[in-house]
Amino acid sequence: MKCPIVVAFTSGDNDRPNASHDQYSDFIVFFKRIGNKIILVYGGITIAALLTLIWFYAQQQERSILEQNELTMGKLARSVTSGLHAIMLAGYADVAKDYASRLQQVPDILDFKIVRANGLEAFLDNTTIEKVNARIGDEEFFPRDDEDKRQIFEHDDPVLEQAFATQDMVPIYTTGDDGVGQLVFVAPIMPTKQCSRCHGIDERARGYVKLTTSLDSVERAIEKSQRNALIVSVLMLAGILFVTTLFVIRTVVRPIRSVTDAMVHAAKGNLDQAVPILGQDEISSMASSFNAMTSELKTTYVGLESEQDKLNTIILSAREGIVVTNSQGEVVLTNPSVQEFLGKTGSQIASEGFLHIFDDDEAMLGYLNDDSDDPIELEYNDRILSVKVARIYSDDGHLSGSSALIRDITEEKRFEQQLIRISTTDGLTDLYNRRFLNKTLESELARARRYGHPLSVLMFDVDHFKKFNDTHGHDQGDRVLQSIGQTMRDVVRAVDFPCRYGGEEFLIILPDTGHDGSLVLGERLRQQVESTLVDGLQVTISIGIATFPLADFTTYEAMIESADGALYEAKDGGRNCVRHAQRELLLEP
Incomplete structure (x- = not known):
């Protein structure tokens, strides 16, 4: 059987720098274990209960022994008092002193004294003898040669008052000079008719008897009783703790340890844990719940692991x-x-x-x-x-x-930029196409009308382009158009939009450009085209211009139509020239 509590002390620990710390840690760990807690708490309660029982039993035993001794000694004291009373009535008062001396030789009787009502010890002086002789008128009792006066009690001592009031013995517990307990009995000697002949009837009490007994044997008996009770209690405690320890180990510590060990392994990822189910108590229910939990966790873990593998595959790929x-x-x-x-x-x-x-x-x-x-x-x-x-x-x-x-x-x-370029540019000249032209011009005209900015469009075509195609072929015509497109890109500004209108017709959108600026740009373009030879062939163009707000165009189509009209005027004027559609407006007075 494994023991759940191991406490070891070795002298070598004191030589290590952290010996005290290690012992303190072991001490803390010891008290953290549930089995040790149960044993310590149960042991503490048992010890407290047994100590209380021992104390109560000892008190009862002590009280019982003392009462028995008091009863016995009381009987002895009454016997002694009765004997003394008989001696006195028989007229042998001189024998009383010897009687008291002989009583002191009885075991456990330490002292015996006869005390007068005033607290003085009797039979030591001639006071009583003189009173008796004077009363009876005869020297019946011979006076003592040596007198002594010993005050045993004060005349108003409460013990004497209590004895007289109760007319019974008064027990007094005290301790002697040697530290041994003593039991003192004070018994009253009450006057009788027989006593009145010698002592009269005016006395409250004839005197008192003080009997002192030793409690040494009683204390030894009490000590023995307490020692026996302690031995029995220790044996009972050892037996109870032993049985409790075995019970706790078998029913609590071992099952909890098996569950704990399984939990530790499960926490490290080993879910193939099953705790044996012993009995039908709460720990068995806990073990059953743990087994069900690990089984469920294993199923969940397998599913999570599969999902994690999928997720990792998705993330990594x-x-x-x-x-x-x-x-x-x-x-x-x-x-x-x-x-x-x-x-x-x-x-x-x-x-x-x-x-x-x-x-x-x-x-x-x-x-x-x-x-x-x-x-x-x-x-x-x-x-x-x-x-x-x-x-x-x-x-x-x-x-x-x-x-x-x-x-x-x-x-x-x-790809997007390529699609945009394809959808907005002309494939032959790489200029903006007609679709882009319409959309952009509409937007720029709306902006110009909104903010009052000038806007011009420059429209032109190639002079005698049909002759190029008929004489030199369509390939040569395409090269002419490509050359014009490159010249347009070289001449225009970054904010301008050079477009192919269709066939040999071209159009340039000129934002924020008025009459003068458009003419300058048109002339520059005409000269650049004229000075450029295409495969040794000279090419010229005719240009028509329209400008907003010289004319209040409401649609972009109207603006294109105005520029197209100026273009035809340039052709009618001999070609290779620039004409502005709104020149008549500028010439008006």
Whole structure:
């Protein structure tokens, strides 16, 4: 059988620097064990109960022994008093002193004295003899040669008063000079008719008897009784503690230890634990509940492990970059994708911190504080990244951590830009197409009308373009158009919109450009085209211009139509020239 409590003391512990600390720790551990607590508490209660029982038994025994002794000694005292009374009535008063001396030789009788009513010891002087002889008129009693007066009690001693009042013995417990207890009996000698011949009838009491007995044998008996009670109690206590210890070990300590050991193993991840169920008590119910719990936990753990494997597979294989922190802001999870996007290792990301993912703590903090659900697009590490950052809160509203979901949209953006370019530009000249032209001009005209800004459109076509196609072929015509498109891009400003209107017709939208500016740009473009040879061939263009607010155009179509009319005027005027649709307005007085 294993013992649950082991206390060991070795002299070598005192030589170790931490010996006292180790002993104190062992002491604390000892009192933390439930078996030891039960035994100590139960033992303490048992000891207290036994001590109380011993005390009560000892008190009862002592009282019983003292009462028995008092009863015995009282009988002795009454016998002595009766004998003395008989001696006195027989007229042998001179024998009384010798009678008292002989009583002192009786075992356990330490002293015997006859005391007068005034507290003086009798038979030591001639006071009583003289009174008796005077009363009876004869010297019946011979006076003593040597007299002595010993005051045993004061004449008004309360003990004498009590003895006279009760006319019975008064027991007094005291301690002698040797420390041994004594029992003193004070008994009154009451006057009788027979006494009146010698002593008269005017006395309250003839005297008192003081009998002193030793309590040595009584105290030895009491001590023996207490010692026997103590021995029996110790044996009973040892037996009770032994039985209690065995009971606690078998029914409490061992079952709890088996449950505890199983819990320790379960806490370390070993859920293949089963606690034996012994009996039908609460601990058995606890063991049964534990077995059911571990079984359920094992089932749950297997399911969680499977889900975790799936989650790990998803996270590790995800094309999106993932960064997760705990509630303290420490990075606890990164996946290979985010490491590739950022060009950093997982440990580097963790050491630099969540806010330093993109090397800009303030910007990242701003992203976190932004309540918008829209992702953020930024350029980092030669990539265009779509970033969604958010704080994660638990159901009770506490911050659980933060996360960043990062997606590489570089190719998407390139493809998007390519689609935009394809949908808004002319494939041959790489200028904006007709669809873009209409939408942009409509928007710019609305803006110009709203804010009163000037807006011009410059429309032109290639002179005799059909001759190029007929004479030199369509390929040569395409090269002419491509050359004109490049010249347009070289001449216009960054804010201008060079567009191909259709066929050999082109149009340039000139925001914030009035009459004079549009003419300057048109002339510059005409000269640049004229000076450029295409495969050795000279090309010229005719240009028509319309300007808002010189004319109050309400639609972009009206503005294009006005510029187209000016273009036809340039052709009618001999080609290779610039005409403004609103020149007549400027010439009016």
